[in-house]
Amino acid sequence: MSTRITELVGIKYPIFQGGMAWVADWHIAAAVSNAGGLGIIGVGGADENWLCDQINKCREATDKPFGVNLMLMNPRADEIAKVIAEEKVKVVTTGAGSPEKYMDMWKKAGIIVIPVIAGVALAKRMEKCGASAVVAEGTESGGHIGEATTMALIPQVVDAVSIPVIAAGGIADGRGVAAAFMLGAEGVQCGTVFCACDEVNVHQNYKDMILKAKDNSTRVTGRSYGHPVRQIRNALSNKYLEMESSGVTFDELEGLTVGSLRKAVVEGDKNEGTFMAGQIAGLVNEQRPAKVIIETMFADAAKLMGREI
DSSP states (O other), X not given: OOOHXXXXXXXXXXXXEOOOTTTOSHHHHHHHHHTTSBEEEEOTTOOHHHHHHHHHHXXXXXXXXEEEEEETTOTTHHHHHHHHHHHTOSEEEEESSOOHHHHHHHHHTTOEEEEEESSHHHHHHHHHHTOSOEEEEOTTSSEEOOSSOHHHHHHHHHHHOSSOEEXXXXXXXHHHHHHHHHTTOSEEEEOHHHHTSTTOOSOHHHHHHHHTOOTTOEEEESGGGTOOEEEEOOHHHHHHHHHHHTTOOHHHHHHHHTTHHHIXXXXXXXXXXXXXXXXXXXXXXXXXXXXXXXXXXXXXXXXXXXXXX
């Protein structure tokens, strides 16, 4: 299924694995890349030394292209951006802001820059700054989210820019891929479906939370403070929402969740962990290898669209 994205990045299938903090390390990145997609190492709140180690391990595990996701709010963002340039990683995706200050450095290093955006204005701005493509992420996604749904966002971004658009948010099977392509996208990015795959390096309880999820299992916390995060409902999210509705300060709420993502990913704490996942979690009910997920997804999509892969 050749598109401008497969040609740009040099991958077989037009699918990116989301750069999920604490989840997207070299294990899943290498597995997705070896399966024909683009695996991505998510830096999250880690530092440049952690990233160097991750890049080296990923290169040992795959000879295929892979990428790095930089959360621009990371206090070590400047140092991490330099490492990305020095290591000449194939692709960098960015979140939580604009990567304009790093764009020249990355492009001089031959790196493909693909920012994650949640609205048309930022998509147009990224195109003007030299981005090679954008990931348009709908509010159905897990983790930090925007307001527009994938169905509404993708066609508006496609119409607003000339660079390729990758759809994200609520995609976990061939139907989602086909729908994204019908909306004008030339690739997809998936996170939740890979959180429950064989190769992802997370606690089994995290995988089980997704595998047991239903259509109404996620909640969005922090919306009233302008920091919405989608996660699977548990004791922590319920407490957060209660405190949020009572009008406590954002700092108090932040204190409640300090270390909670680690508790979910590493410790598997079902009560006090933050299990970030998208609304599509209810559709993910089987733990499979990344290769099987990708091949099945695109075989089904091809049938629906009457295309060959």
